[in-house]
Amino acid sequence: MSASLAAETPTLRVVATEFVRPMRGASQPFLMRCDDGHLYVVKFRNNPQHVRVLANEWLAGRLARRIGLSVPDGALVSVGPELLAANNALRFQLGERSAPCAAGIHFGSRFPQASEYSLVVDFLPDRLLRGVRNLAEIFLGAFALDKWTCNCDGRQLVFHRGSNQEASTYAAFLIDHGFCFNDGEWNFPDSPVRSLYPRRLVYEGVRGLRSFEPYLPRIENLTPGDLENCVREIPPEWCGQETGSLMRLIERLYERRRRLRQLIIDAKNSSLRPFPNWE
Secondary structure, eight states, rough: OTTTTTTOOOOOEEEEEEEEOOOSSTOOEEEEEETSSSSEEEEOOOOOOOOOHHHHHHHHHHHHHHOOOOOOOOEEEEHHHHHHHHHHTTTTETOOOOOOOOOOEEEEEOOOOTEEEEEEEEEHHHHHTTTOOHIIIIIIIIHHHHHHHTTSOEEEEEEEEEETTSSOOOEEEEETTTTTTTTOOOOOOOOTTOOOSGGGGGGOOSSSGGGGHHHHHHTOOHHHHHHHHHTTTGGGGGSSSSSTTTHHHHHHOOOOGGGHHHHHHHHSSSTTTTTTTOO
């Protein structure tokens, strides 16, 4: 693996100890405190969206980290039946009925806490958005990642400011990768306008394909072994019933690397014209 790429992140394995509150989203995740003292946004295996969104979160998060993008730590979160029995709110709303969350191993994304950050928000006005410290990384690197993985949802982020940096600019994390690989379908229905962030000011610095470096060549230079390492610890029960489907997904991802430049060019030539300063 190239020295420019991030090293493999050790797998976090934690136990949920406290239910905090429900969170927004199609998979109806929950904010939970775990035995390492941190808060995690937990997506349950029997969520209303699809079981594979847990594998999507794990894989896309690992891929993002490998190419140098900022993402929260992911974890295997064990939720026991005792905690579920003690919290009636740990249920999914399914129209007029509800269903209990299942015990077992689920996906958790570490939640930024007040002890680490003074302010965490999911929206910034234009003036502050232009000043985000890692603007190019987040929006151009994430666009390359989202095109490669065919993220069929809008790009989700959270913006944060350090607890000792009250007057500083914000930085951002990429979050919510559940709709990568087309949700539970694990296919790639490409569209030129998919994966574009709706606020086009984040693309004003794009001058051509070189603007997507170093993330574009980092994706292209990934090896089959790099991709296999990213899925090595995904629990089989996160992948649905079809044996071998995860490895077929990895094979298709590897093949798609060489199409990524054309996918970006197709977006540039789309009716939305998202890159006004492309030379």
